[in-house]
Amino acid sequence: MKMIEDYLKEKRNVHLEELFSFLSLESISALPEHKEDIQKTAEWLVQALTNAGLENASIYQTKGNPVVYADWLHAEGKPTVLVYGHYDVQPVDPLELWDTPPFSPEIRDEKLYARGASDDKGQVFMHIKAIEGILQTNGSLPVNIKFCIEGEEEVGSPTLPLFVEENKELLGADVIVISDTGMIEQGKPTICYGLRGLCGMEIHVKGPRSDLHSGLFGGAIQNPIAAISGLLASFHDQNGVIAVEGFYDRVTPLTPDEKEAFKALQISDDTFIEQTGSPTLFGEEGFSTLERLWVRPTLEINGIKGGFQGTGVKTVIPSEASAKITCRLVPAQDPEEIVALLEKHIEAHKPKGVDVTVQLFDKGTPFVTPFDHKAIQAAGKAYETVYKVPTSYTRGGGSIPIVAAFDQILNLPVVLMGFGLPDENFHAPNEHFHLENYDKGLQTICHYWFELAEVW
Structure with missing residues (x-):
């Protein structure tokens, strides 16, 4: 693993320059005038995936924006992982509230500022570079990898479920990994194992x-x-x-292990009162605040x-x-x-x-991967190896409909291991990504593929 980490350190500046070029592409899915930018971004990804050592990198046209696919399938007898992400970004309005242009990436105070830096281009890029680092130093991967990177997540992924349904064999895997979520706070690695x-x-x-x-x-x-x-x-x-x-x-009620995991987070009600500005909290009688937010x-x-x-x-x-x-x-x-x-x-x-x-209105199905699933626990161990603190296990109060679609169509466990932070302004002016989590995230992803290969 040291050789991989040394490679990533040696190539850090080169990789950041590549990330800058990725972030400079104005892939705004909500605005029709950016159709050409969407296509250019998909083409950029195909080249980046190929350069990293992945195979069969291709653009699949849909009724909406294209899906980018690539794979590396030479780890015989090992699990196959489908890595999902999205290359489209939110609109940038109001432009006057940005300190620097949203598509001119800039590093300030060890934070990378640009639209898409955290959601989700930065996290997608980390997965690509983790694969590159392992292949360049090891010559092979410990698991089989497939990438599915779409361009419509920020407008509700309207065409992706049909693409997945029509390409079940192409996307077939043992587990899905998504890095489009975050950590509960700086220095606290977090795995979200369920969404409402x-x-x-x-x-x-x-x-x-x-x-x-x-x-x-x-x-x-x-x-x-x-x-x-x-x-x-x-x-x-x-x-x-x-x-x-x-x-x-x-x-269904929480398991005793889940209840203990929630208590271990040590998040007090005062935190939510401060965040909301509400005079007091209120909700379904008989349940804690975290239970009301995540599992009720x-x-x-x-x-x-x-x-x-x-x-x-x-x-x-x-x-x-x-x-x-x-x-x-x-x-x-x-x-x-x-x-x-x-x-x-x-x-x-x-x-x-x-x-x-x-x-x-539109409907989305809830999902949960069992808290003790080996893919979840291996991810937790990878986080702890790099961050040197216990991993927090949470459920999300919000909804990501495409996650439920993956769960239903492909019937696979989903691991949400994100590296963003709550204050990184995704969907807002001055979106940014902490480079500490970029560096540690790269290492965590690399560790995860080896951990997963061992436990599967």
């Missing part, structure tokens, strides 16, 4: 044909804002428990609209009102089933005097 799923809807409440004078008609007809307020209030009891019948039926399902009201919104008073009974809600779901909960339960609840609690309709 997602479903949501917009509820529309329709009353009179048009807004009415509240003096002429008040007291004689149902007010849509009052109606939707009562409907929304029916979703929870006063202790934060979701009151939709059957909502919790498939929720939620139902949140994200927006409500209706009536007069201008300055002063306009005495009307509004014609309609609406609200948007989303649910974060935990493993074993089915988004389709939860939507059906919500619709049943809405029908049962439908206020008198109004019509109620719903419009569904």
Whole structure:
């Protein structure tokens, strides 16, 4: 391993220059005017993967942005790892808040500033250079490797699930590794082994044909804002428990080992009060804050609209009102089933005097790789070898739909081993990546491939 680490140190400046060229490509997937930049970035990756020693580096065209694939499959009898990442980035607005141009990479205070530095070009690049380092010093890899790098993650990966479905054999592997997540704080390596799923809807409440004078008609007809307020209030009891019948039926409890892992993080409630600015915390009774955030399902009201919104008073009974809600779901909960339960609840609690309709949003399935899976534990050991501290094991409160798609379509364990930090401004101006985690991350990835080969 020392030879590999020496190689990476020797080539550090050369590799950073290469990363600069990668980050300078304006691969913004949300803006159609960057289609050419997207293609150039895919071509850049094919060359970089080839130069690193990978084989069959190719661009696969899709109905959206291209997918880049490469492999090295000569480790007979060893596991095959599918490394997923994305080369597209978020838009840069507001541009005036950047201290330096977003596509002109710059190092300041041992941090690399550029759009995509942390999310996800920097982390994808580390995987490529880890492979290069091992091949240049060892001549072969301890495991078989496949890369799948897409260009639409920042717009929801609309075409990737179909690509995966149509290319199951090409992408077949024993484990999927994704470095598009982060560590809970500086110096604390973190593996996220589960993510919540997602479903949501917009509820529309329709009353009179048009807004009415509240003096002429008040007291004689149902007010849509009052109606939707009562409907929304029916979703929870006063202790934060979701009151939709059957909502919790498939929720599985944490294992004792998981509970201990959460306690070992030693994150106090004061931390979340400070982060949110809320006067106090509130949530489902009987569970810790981390459990509420990571392993309990939620139902949140994200927006409500209706009536007069201008300055002063306009005495009307509004014609309609609406609200948007989303649910974060935990493993074993089915988004389709939860939507059906919500619709049943809405029908049962439908206020008198109004019509109620719903419009569904996109859905994502939750996923979890067992906490004690050998691929997870090998990743934890690799982190600890490099960072010299115990690895933290967490679940994510958010949702990454493509992770669940990989889990469902390929039926493989997913290892989320990221190297970003919460304060690195991904999706915001002045995005950056700590070079300490770039250096240690390279070493960790290299250690991981050898650890995985030993335990599989």
